[in-house]
Amino acid sequence: MWTYSKKLQYPVKIKNPNPAAAKIIMTQLGGPDGELAASMRYLHQRYSCPYGEVTGILTDIGTEEWVPSTYPSFEQLSLIKPGIGLA
Amino acid sequence: MSEREMLLKRVQVCDFALMDAALFLDTHPENQMALDFYKKHLEMRKATVDAYTSKYGPLVHTDYDGGPYWNWVEGPWPWQHQEEA
Numbered sequence: 001m002w003t004y005s006k007k008l009q010y011p012v013k014i015k016n017p018n019p020a021a022a023k024i025i026m027t028q029l030g031g032p033d034g035e036l037a038a039s040m041r042y043l044h045q046r047y048s049c050p051y052g053e054v055t056g057i058l059t060d061i062g063t064e065e066w067v068p069s070t071y072p073s074f075e076q077l078s079l080i081k082p083g084i085g086l087a
Numbered sequence: 088m089s090e091r092e093m094l095l096k097r098v099q100v101c102d103f104a105l106m107d108a109a110l111f112l113d114t115h116p117e118n119q120m121a122l123d124f125y126k127k128h129l130e131m132r133k134a135t136v137d138a139y140t141s142k143y144g145p146l147v148h149t150d151y152d153g154g155p156y157w158n159w160v161e162g163p164w165p166w167q168h169q170e171e172a
Contacts, residue, residue, distance in 0.1 A: 001102075001165075056160025060148075 002063065009067050014077050022077040029069050039065035094139040095165075098146065101132035 030036050042062030049055045088096070108125045115121060140150045148159045163169075 052162055053160050055162075055164075059164075 004070075008071070012071060018077055025077065035065045036069045039063070039069075091139075091143045094135055094143070097135045098132060098139060101128045101135060104128045105132065 028034055039062045042058045042065060046055050046058035046062065049058055105125060105128050108121055108128070112118065112121050112125065136146060136150075140146060140152070144158050144161065145151060151157070151159070
């Protein structure tokens with residue numbers, strides 16, 4: 001079962017809003033070859049994988065790839081007001 | 088039911104009770120009865136997880152016992168049917 005912790009994997013602090021960078025990062029997260037899609041592929045492939053240790057690592061990577069999609073700071077990167085992207 | 092299954096079931100029961108109590112406590116943070124309920128099941132869970140992991144391996148990878156072998160990816164997976172394992 002999946003659970004979450006009340007801590008970040010890596011701290012993010014946005015100093016300046018940057019819509020161009022935000023566009024790239026949001027695509028990297030949610031786009032067709034983004035981390036969210038990758039995590040879903042890993043988690044589905046694990047079920048048909050014939051090797052135990054690979055099944056294990058697919059489960060772990062599929063879980064980890066999903067984590068950055070929980071970072072609201074990346075969305076705030078494109079907002080006007082600096083300083084609110086404190087993670 | 089094997090001892091392993093029995094201990095795992097007890098962890099599941101505790102986790103369910105804790106999750107349910109947590110949802111209630113989210114909106115009733117000062118309810119003493121709910122806090123006592125949570126505490127009781129938390130203690131039961133800790134003891135059961137210790138008993139389980141010392142004998143049957145990790146439930147989360149940070150349950151690693153410090154030994155010479157990484158047994159995290161060993162099956163059966165909890166959602167795997169017995170006949171597939």
